[in-house]
Amino acid sequence: MEKHMSVCPYCGTGCKFNLLVENEKVVGVEPLNGITNEGRLCLKGLYGYDFVNDTKILTPRLLHPMYRRSRDADFERISWDEAIKIAATKFSEIKSKYGPDAIMTTGSSRGCGNETNFVMQKFARAVIGTNNVDNCARVCHAPSVAGLAQTLGNGAMSNSIQEIGETDCLLIFGYNVADSHPVIARRVIEAKEKGAKVIVCDPRKIETARLADLYLPLKNGSNMALVNAFANVLITENLYDKSYVANHTEGFEEYKAIVSKYTPEYVADITGLDPDDIREAMRIYAAAPSATILWGMGVTQWTMGVDVVKGLSGLALLTGNLGRPHVGVGPVRGQNNVQGSCDLGVLPNVFPGYQPVTDAAIRAKFAKRWGVASLPDKVGAMVTDVPHLVEHGKLKGYYIMGEDPAQTDPDLTAVRKSLAGMEFVIVQDIFMTKTAMLADLVLPATSWGEHEGVFTAADRTFQRFYQAVPPKGECKHDWEIIAEIATAMGYPMHYQNTQEIWDELRELAPKFYGATYEKMEGLGYVQWPCYEVEDAHGAKYLYHGNKFERPSGKGLLYACEWHPPMDQTDSDFPMILCTVREVGHYSCRSMTGNCSALQTLADEPGFVTMNPKDAKRLGIKDRELVHVSSRRGKIITRAQITERTNEGAVYMTYQWWIGACNELTGENFDPTSKTPEYKYSAVKVEPIADQLWAENHVQQEYASLKGKLRGAVENTAAMKVAEVA
Amino acid sequence: MNRFVAADPGKCIGCRTCEIACAMAHRPDGSTEALAPTNFEPRIRVIKTATVSTAVMCHHCEDAPCLNACPEGAIVYRADSVQVDQSRCVGCKNCVMACPFGVMEVITVPAVKSIAGIQVSAGVKARAHKCDLCIDRAAGQACVGACPTNALRLVDEASLQQSLAELRERTAIAAIAV
Structure with a gap:
């Protein structure tokens, strides 16, 4: 049995393990003592490896390039030469006809690694000539990146994962x-066992709420009001650190004026919380010698996401909980390399290493290194801009790499319409997905396990992962495919290996310069910023000496008025839908849905969780199939009745095809980060009288969809390579 | 004293890693591949109520009601635990009814007979199905090893005596404080 070291391809924790390989097949996983996981793994890490082997449980691996001559035609198998030629020709045509900004590209926050993301943004900027490059951070932690960049100067977790256990x-x-x-x-x-106090703010009684010292079950959509009330308590009760505020922050007077209205009594109705609990939370937080704030999608997936992030960083600034060990602000990243794709400039406003595209000196540096006369200076489009840009005729070509917007983006009807409205769509992935089914050209890439590279964990930790098995079929590395298209478009791009790409990145991004492949060998790691090769592991926490990465060097205290969510409930759609995730499945499910163990735990149509009182009122029994509809769509799913769900709200996870909650979510975005308000859609839940019909319907729909995706790959597999004129 | 796996609800996050670890440990090939909803039969189950998340499994009782209820003598004390001799199990479910914790199940698996070297189907075979402490697994209890939050531990006589001693000491110190 062979062993190949890897980093888990699922969440942003960055757990290290060995992939166990027999006869070129991954057969198991062995935990390793990585810096973030220290020998532990969860169920996805331990039992989520077999998707690499092409199990075809949910959907097959892509094994050869496929093309369809027209949108109503079936896919045909084509050669790589043809595929590259088609991609280059179509993109060149669109570019010359409509200009470079008519092409949108995505990086991937998943298994492809940092090097591929570097090559993709280079392709967009240097080859196409646009900053239209983005990644799924847009629909996830983009508000954290934008909010923290404004208040503290750096959009990442200020602390380290290990430090969470020490606070x-x-x-x-x-x-x-x-x-x-x-x-x-x-x-x-661990922190709790060592005596840490745990405060949890969440409308749903999640596991940590159960274990918390103080649980604040706030109403869905009241985040900003609660954060302002927290600040109000810190100030009115004199719990804040006056010398820290005086020396290291700015904007206090204005901040104080805005939050003065938000007394715990004032927000009691908005948040549904007891004013004493709000006070108690801040007394505990302010009294702790070290305190850490952690947040996730419950903060970011709102139209007020950026504002709440800024508000939370204000609490840390008020109490001096930054710039030293075991404190800080932690937007914990969801996908294994979503921190990495942001680091590598797969964002429309920054080059790799968070260097603004609007800075002429930075542009000149990149243009010189990349051998182009100039680089685009206008901030590009975001992935959530795509539907309306297509509608207005601004976008004509789309290069989607390792993402599945037809499953994960809000309002899937609008997503499908936007893909149909493009003249040319490439999907480059490892699996046949719902999005790939809507593409013109489908390019098969190597999976995690079949290539090497560097991932960035949620806490800025760069770690290397290695190849364990040979590529399947005709799959090529993502960065190879992009480089070949670039070359065919007249921009010669050649890399021998990922290290060559990484070293080009290090040269161009000072924050990452000290992170060499050698230092990251084996269980090695480097946390950025790491400016010098001599700096062994980089920065465990940010803002040493309370120096914030803003022009003044001070942190910004920021507050703003609360407003209610956009999609309002009414008598037709009286309940709140909040989309969430479940532990056994990941993202669009193309990976976990192809893992025997994980798919065994949970399968279609998924669940809508609801409070027993709501269920009783609606006449719905546990495990019955129900209809859920919104102003945008209607789906069928299974009711799970639990007291952990708050009354008036229902929760669905977003990876199901039949119970696809994103058919219901809407296009309401944060004005700055354009992140959708996944956490609040007005819906209606209805019982289904004929359960037998419903069960059959779900099975039929599921089988038919699986058959369609599988058929697209298998029918072409038997084909000879078509000659496309 | 019989050993048993204890779960700490203060550490359990309800992730069900233990369930998969258990199912995997009892697959002959040790592979995830053949795992499917129809054959997913973990001997440890994660239970979530409004206030509790924890795993439940066999307590390996000292005076085991399942053992006492078995008319076939299929349940025995062995290796400081309660074990089932599957060859004797007839699937009568007395043990299921007797278990006060709801952690004994009776399942059926396809039975095969070997006739002149040829494997032929022989209907189904019943099995009393419960935690066997992974006694045949060199690495020990699979669930304990896999739990990401260390919420599971094996309790044996020595570890129980040690925690009891610590508790008694704490009780004594508390008495002085009063």
Whole structure:
């Protein structure tokens, strides 16, 4: 049996393990003592490896390039030469006809690694000539990146994952750590065992709420009001650190004026919380010698996401909980390399290493290194801009790499319409997905396990992962495919290996310069920023000496008025739908749905969880199939009745095809980060009288969809390579 | 004293890693591949109520009601635990009714007979199905090893005596404080 070291391809914890390989097949996993996981793994880490082997449980691996001559035609198998030629020709045509900004590209926050993301943004900027490059951070932690960049100067976790176990107080806000990052949940439990106080703010009684010292079950959509009330208590009760505020922050007077209205009594109706509990939370937080705030999608997936992030960083600034060990602000990243794709400039406003595209000197540096006369200076489009840009005729070509927007983006009807409205769509993935079914050209990439590279964990930790098995079929590495398209478009791009790409990145991004492949060998790691090769492991925490990465060097205290969510409930759609995740499945499910063990735990159509009182009122029994509809769509799913769900709200996980909650969510976005308000859609839940019909319907629909995706790959597999004129 | 696996609800996050670890440990090939909803039969179950998340499994009782209820003598004390001799199990479910914790099940598996070297189907075979402490697994209890939050531990006589001694000491110190 061979052993190949890897980093888990699921959440952002960055757990290290060995892949066990027999006869070129991954047969198991052995935990390793990585810096973030210290020998522990969760169920996805331990039993989520077999998707690499092409199990075809949910959907098959892509094994050869496929093309369809027209949108109503079936896919045909084509050669790589043809595929590259088609991609280059179509993109060149669109570019010359409509200009470079008519093409949108995505990086991937998943298994492809940092190097591929570097090559993709280079392709967009240097080859196409646009900053239209983005990644799924847009629909996830983009508000954290934008909010923290404004208040503290750096959008990442200020602390390290290990530090979570060492802090004296954890304020966990809108973050279901048990389901999102089980191995980080262990740190929360460790902290608690060492005497840390745990405060949890979440409308749903999540696992950490159960274990918390103080649980604040706030109403869905009241985050900003609660954060302002927290600040109000810190100020009115003199719990804040006056010398820290005076020396290291700015904007206090304005901040104080805005939050003065938000007394715990004033927000009692908005949040549904007892004013004394709000006060108690801040007394605990302020009294702790070290305190850490952690948050997740419950903070970011709102139209007020950026504002609440800024508000939370204000609490840390007010109490001096930054710039030293075991404190800080932790937006804990969901996908294994979503921190990495942001680091590598797969964002429309920054080059790799968070260097603004609007800075002429930075542009000149990159243009010189990349051998182009100039680089685009206008901030590009975001992935959530795509539907309306297509509608207005601004976008004509789309290069989607390792993402499945037709499953994961809000309002899937609008997503499908936007893909149909494009002249040319490439999907480059490892699996046949719902999005790939809508593409013109489908390019098969190597999976995690079949290539090497560097991932960035949620806490800025760069770690290397290695190839364990040979590529399947005709799969090529993502970065090879992009480089070949670039070359065919007249921009010669050649890399021998990922290290060559990484070293180009290090040269161009000072924050990452010290992170060499050699230092990251084996269980090695480097946390950025790491400016010098001599700096062994980089920065465990940010803002040493309380120097914030802003022009003044001070942190910004920021507050703003609360407003209610956009999609309002009414008599037709009286309940709130909040989309969430579950521990056994990941993202669009193309990976976990192809893992025997994980798919065994949970399968279609998924669940809508609801409170027993709501269920009784609606006449719905546990495990019955129900209809859920919104102003945008209607789906069928299974009711799960639990007292952990608050009354008036229902929760669905977003990876199901039949119970696809994103058919229901809407296009209401945060004005700054354009992150959708996944956490609040007005819906109606209805019982289905004929359960037998419903069960059959779900099975038929599921089988038909699986058959369609599988057929697209298998029918072409038998084909000879078509000659496409 | 019989050993048993104890779960700490203060550490459990309800992730069900233990359930998969258990199911995997009892697959002959040790592979995830053949795992499917129809054959997923973990001997440890994660239970979530409004206030509790924890795993439940066999207590390996000292005076085991399942053992006492078995008319076939299929349940025995062995290796400081309660074990089932599956060859004697007839699937009468007395043990299921007797278990006060709801952690004994009777399942059926396809039975095969070997006739002149040829495997032929022989209907189904019943099995009293419960935690066997992974006694045949060199690495020990699979659930304990896999739990990401260390919420599971094996309790044996020595570890129980040690925690009891610590508790008694704490009780004594508390008495002085009063």
